[in-house]
Amino acid sequence: LEADNNFVISNVNLSGLSSSSGFIKEIKTSLKNIHFKDSNLQGNGSYVGLIGILRGATTDCSFTNIKINCTGNYDYIGVISRCIAGSFRNITISHVTVTGRHYVGGLVGQTTSLGSSSNIEGTYLSITATGNYIGGIIGYSAGVITNISAYQYAKEGKQSGDAETSWLVKGASYVGGTIGYYVGGGNTVNTVENTNSIIQGISYVGANFGCASGNVTNAVSTNNTIIGTGSYTGGNIGYQGGYTDSNITSTNNTITGASATGGNLGGAGWTNNNNLKATNNTIKGTTYVVG
Helix, strand or coil, X not given: CEEEEEEEEEXXXXXXXXXXXXXXXXXXXXXXXXXXXXXXXXXXXXXXEEEEEECCEEEEEEEEEEEEECCCCCCCECCEEEEECCEEEEEEXXXXXXXXXXXXXXCEEEEECCCCEEEEEEEEEEEEECCCCEECCEEEECCCEEEEEECCCECCECCCCCCCCCCCEECCEEEECCEEEECCCCCEEEEEEEECCEEEECEEEECCEEEECCEEEEEEEECCEEEECCEXXXXXXXXXXXXXXXXXXXXXCEEECCEEEECCEEEECCCEEEEEEEECCEEECCEEEEC
């Protein structure tokens, strides 16, 4: 599905969507130069999104003023419910609201076999879930990703006239402001940022990642409020599962956890850490608290 010039699809309003459905059930090729806006989907099942399953490259696309509401025990919810062996380049999402249970993200609930992806930004996001693997951009992801960011309002924070929202991301476990759970293995997320946002969960909660089982380079978290009521709450990453972190910065954040709370990492397995900086943070926890 490609357009030579920018093509707009708007005012898609669907209700009562069952499992594995959406405005477009499945795209098996690429998506390019398509802009979705002003749409509202109400679902009563899992695998619901404007696009149900995406199997190709998505390039130069935007999603603006989109609501995907699947309250109940429904999983894999997002503007795109699942991306299988696809990729994302030059994607913006703005004023996106998504609700679901597990695997919920502003752009996509889950990716598998994700190809190299870059330049993904989300602003004015509100992602609310009752379960696990919840992210401002991606709920659960692998692959190589470069330059990805998510914000509750604009990057600069709430602006005059902005409607009040309660959080950027809220879920149970593996809750990240940008990516809920990154299972990259030897792959890397390079350049990831979250500022001026509220991220809330139970365990494995972080401003950028709930859990990162892959390499992370150049991660920035500034002026965020990160709240975890269980284990592993971090100013950048809730838990690092045993890979390399380089140039990780956490500044002016308020981080509240229970067991294992830290300015950058809540906890980690074997991890190679290079140039981690945490400054001017307010950190509160009950046990295993690290600045």
